[in-house]
Amino acid sequence: DVKVTQSSRYLVKRTGEKVFLECVQDMDHENMFWYRQDPGLGLRLIYFSYDVKMKEKGDIPEGYSVSREKKERFSLILESASTNQTSMYLCASSLGTAITDTQYFGPGTRLTVL
Amino acid sequence: EDQVTQSPEALRLQEGESSSLNCSYTVSGLRGLFWYRQDPGKGPEFLFTLYSAGEEKEKERLKATLTKKESFLHITAPKPExxxxYLCAVQDWGSNYKLTFGKGTLLTVNP
Known part of the structure; x- marks a missing residue:
């Protein structure tokens, strides 16, 4: 079974703090993704990575950066957290084949910025 | 731009009362349509991938179908669990792996 883990289930930070969210997958997947999920807005893609050290902006990259130094690990960084970044953050990974590319999600991190 | 619309937004059923959820989509070239289940406070759990019109997939009480414009998730004799x-998402051949999600249908099954 595919397993995607996220470093924290719940996180509370102060405005202006630097925040790191980490995601690890154990299935040797090529692609990894960061989404945020907000009521009424659904899931929105922040960034994704299709290879080590490679990244591409999603729909809402402003205020975020990412790092992928190893294939299994993808980090989301909030350089200076703001209250409007309070959200549920979801990491996903996919194999990246030409035919099928199902994304598998982690359990999520509920981030609150005060 | 890819678009996904799910209906209804919320559905309340009695245990054993079968029904269907709808996912209407617009893409330039469908690579895949995905159904996920999400429990409160948790990440989405993968259910099905459909690739072409006419395709059907089943898992326990769930059956997903696909046409050129929409997908249905049929729930037969549902249980409270x-x-x-339920989230629907589409992937376009030109999207470089990106998924476009609908906003979901909240299903409640009463005992």
Missing amino acids: DSAT
């Missing part, structure tokens, strides 16, 4: 939000 089927209560969850």
Whole structure:
């Protein structure tokens, strides 16, 4: 079974703090993704990575950066957290084949910025 | 731009009362349509991938079907444990792996 883990289930930070969210997958997947999920807005893609050290902006990259130094690990960084970044953050990974590319999600991190 | 619309937003059923959830989509070239189940406070759990019109997939009480414009998730004789939000997403051949999600249908099954 595919397993995607996220470093924290719940996180509370102060405005202006630097925040790191980490995601690890154990299935040797090529692609990894960061989404945020907000009521009424659904899931929105922040960034994704299709290879080590490679990244591409999603729909809402402003205020975020990412790092992928190893294939299994993808980090989301909030350089200076703001209250409007309070959200549920979801990491996903996919194999990246030409035919099928199902994304598998982690359990999520509920981030609150005060 | 890819678009996904799910209906209804919320559905309340009695245990054993079968029904269907709808996912209407617009893409330039469909690579895949995905159904996920999401329980409160958790990440989406993968259910099905459909690739071409006419395709059907089943898992326990769930059956997903696909046409050129929409997908249905049929729930037969649901149980309270089927209560969850069901998400539909599409992937376009030109999207470089990106998924476009609908906003989901919140299903509640009462005993």
